[in-house]
Amino acid sequence: MIWNLRPQSRAFRFVGHVEAVTSVQFSPDGHLMASASQDRTVRLWIPCIHGESSALKAHTAPVRSVNFSYDGQFLVTASNDKSIKVWSVHRQRLLFSLSQHTHWVRCAKFSPDGRLIASCSEDKTVKIWDAANKVCIDSFTDYEGFANYVDFNPSGTCVASAGSNRTVKLWDIRMNKLLQHYRVHRAGVNCVSFHPSGNYLITASTDGTLKIMDLLEGRVIYTLHGHKGPVLSVAFSKGGEKFASGGADAQVLLWKTNFDTFNYKEVLKQHIRRIHTDNPPHLLDIYPRSPHPHDGKPQSIEVSSMITHTNIYKICKKYITVVFLQTISILEQRLTLTEDKLKECLENQHKMLLQARQGE
Structure with missing residues (x-):
């Protein structure tokens, strides 16, 4: 049946099939x-x-x-x-x-x-x-x-x-x-x-x-x-x-x-x-599932905020970790230098005490 949606218009009835x-x-x-x-x-x-x-x-x-x-x-x-x-x-x-x-x-x-x-x-x-x-x-x-x-x-x-x-x-x-x-x-x-x-x-x-x-x-x-x-x-x-x-x-x-x-x-x-609707998928988006160049002009894509935040978190975490390790290394170097200086001072002080006692 073909129905005409205009008022007072009759439908067309097509007969040809012999079953449903x-x-x-x-x-x-x-x-x-x-x-x-x-x-x-x-x-x-x-x-x-x-x-x-x-x-x-x-x-x-x-x-x-x-x-x-x-x-x-x-x-x-x-x-x-x-x-x-x-x-x-x-x-x-x-x-x-x-x-x-x-x-x-x-x-x-x-x-x-x-x-x-x-x-x-x-x-x-x-x-x-x-x-x-x-x-x-x-x-x-x-x-x-x-x-x-x-x-x-x-x-x-x-x-x-x-x-x-x-x-x-x-x-x-x-x-x-x-x-x-x-x-x-x-x-x-x-x-x-x-x-x-x-x-x-x-x-x-x-x-x-x-x-x-x-x-x-x-x-x-x-x-x-x-x-x-x-x-x-x-x-x-x-x-x-x-x-x-x-x-x-x-x-x-x-x-x-x-x-x-x-x-x-x-x-x-x-x-x-x-x-904003997505473009139809490139066939290589479906198979084989590997990187490929698309034809035509590059299209803008919508990036998930969850992925963005995750990536930013990972980058920041990596950066903070590197900075932290560098800072620890510098502090260790400075502490070692300080310990060496302190040890040298104590040795000099000990020598001065020995010399003073010998003089007496």
Whole structure:
């Protein structure tokens, strides 16, 4: 269904798949739409009244997700056949497959610059792929459960996963480590969406709630109740002023954000660093993990105050230690000279006493 948000405008109903539709996404320019289905196909639609479409025989099992690259030229799909496939949109043909997952692949997403692909599977891993070289360059393992959904933050430096074990995790793909771990839902998390600023994350859960996290403060700021049953999908609008959610109650709800219109602007005044986003990671930031020159002009970086204070402390401590040792050495030398002088004086005094006694 394609919904027109203007009043008194009817929705378009597109029919083509013969089984359940699992994922839908517009192309970046809005002139094309892709859908994935349990009928093992992917369809590319022209979003007009008639809903013309062409089908791609994509996988040998149900297709779980579909996602366009930032320029709309490529499409990545994930399937229960344990594979991820990348397609040329213009030619509507398969380019290559990625097949290192050992169980159903629930979701696959391009990074904002299109160089990387993130995927999650019921094999309990989240994998990061180099789209150009077609190799897996990172793998994050969760032993408690598997991720239902995965997505990049707007700068492409982090990946968020929605866990079947009620958790939401934020991974830094440059440092290869877990940054944040939220256990705020009472049931599995089905979907996540980053606010365009990258500072907020919204989650959809089987417990029937949506939660909005402030990622810089690391806490939940809103819990939203509206669906009567599991919430299956959620997504921010391109500008972040709205978000939509879909649930097992057959409802699609459109929400308006108030933290973006009032609170967010106030927060910006207090936290200037919120408006500075990291640049997408250089591939050599991820592998191999060794020093390397970056192309282009050098970029400013934000240095952690903890690291700065630690380094200053170490430098000062080292400097103070050196000065202290030098001072001790000088004092010892002076004390030795004083002792020698005192010894010489005592010897002279002793000689004078002996001479005086002899004279008597």
